[in-house]
Amino acid sequence: MKYRVATASLNLRDFPATDHNSKILTQIPFRHTVKLIDKTTTDWWKVKLLNGDKEGFVLSKDIEALDESNIKSTDIEVPNFEPSSKSRLDSKEETYKPISDPSIPFRDLTSLESKLSSIRGIIDALDVSRSFRYEKDAADTYCNIYTFDYCFFAKVYIPRLRWTDKAIEELEKGNEVAVVFGDTVRPFYSNYIYDWFLQSAKEFGWQRIDNVDELQNKVNANGGVGIICAKRFILNKSGHIVVVVPETDTEKAYRKDGKVIYPLQSQAGADNYNYFSEIRKDWWDNKDPEKGYSSAIFYYHE
Known part of the structure; x- marks a missing residue:
């Protein structure tokens, strides 16, 4: 039987935490799915991650049963890979895996100030304007990776990968499918991420927002994460996705009559910016049939 994480994140431990030698193996994000192996004790259950062979123990109160009978193929979650030492800022190798670099901070959820300061630390450490990982090349830009x-x-959580058709066929039969890049999973590009936000993002804690003024204000006030995602008129051309980030003492959104017109954003793309607002104006509202976007959506996560 499968379960989903019901808290913001959940520690996977090698032994129940009541054991003095218990250590954290990894943190499982909100709404990620795990497979139950054994209800070892009332409080601690043994589970297996779906992106590999890693097993461990979690608090039973922090997971909830998943009703697999109601899941459509579009809802079948692709678990992201675990961080890899080959996935680095100075390389384009294994960009489909999270970066394993202890110098890059995680968002500290302790308080508003800790959220804001750690977000600034993330942007500084990823340094999208200079990191080779995000540099455009003849074939691609890398907004989705950033x-x-x-x-x-x-x-x-946002997805980096999606199942191939043959993998979905096996999953719909109830079979387990190993996560193998290029075989059972493939990259999730921004046009598809747009569809994922509309179809599935609510299940992972995302809230759709009506306008960029509201989005910027929520990001500022709560130290949350904002997204603008735009879908192309021509679907075989790349869409675009950026993050909306909290304003700082020196980096600001662009306002007119006190209302945010161009939010403070961070992106990889044809041009990479750690921070920007006015320079790209309302890029998501470009209606040029060749270069523009058919529609755009705004999302927020606490």
Whole structure:
């Protein structure tokens, strides 16, 4: 039987925490799915992650049963890979995996000030304007990779991968499918991420927002994560996704008559910016049939 994480994040331990030698193996994000192996004790259950062979113990009160009978193919979660030492800021190797770099901070959820300061630390450490990982090349730009990395360190979930058709066929039969890049899973590009937000993001704690003024204000007031995602008219061209970030003493959104017109954003793309607002104006509202976007959505995560 499968369960989903019901808290902001959940520690996977090698032994129940009542054991003095228990250590944390990894943190499982909100709404991620695990497979139950054994109800070892009332408080501690043994589970297996779906992105590999890692097993451990979690608090039973922090997971909830998953009704698999109601899941459609679009809802079948792709668990992200665990961080890899090959996934680095100075390389384009294994960009489909989270970065394993202890110098990059995670968002500290302790208080508003700790959230704001740690978000600034994430942006400074990822340094999208200079990191080779996000540099455009002849084939691609990397807005989705930067947004995924930012969200990973901000402790909120967006997908980096999606199942291939053959994998979905096996999953719908009730079979387990190993996560193998290029075989059972493939990259989740921004046009598809747009669809994921509309179809599934609410299940992972995301809230749709009506306008950029409200989005910027919520990000500022709560130290949360904002997203602008735009879908192309021409679907075989890349859409775009950026993060909306809290304003700082020196980096500001652009306002007119006290209302945010261009929020403070951070992006990889044709041009990479640690922070920007007015320079790209309302890029998401570009209605050029060749270069523009058919629609855009705004989302917020606490």
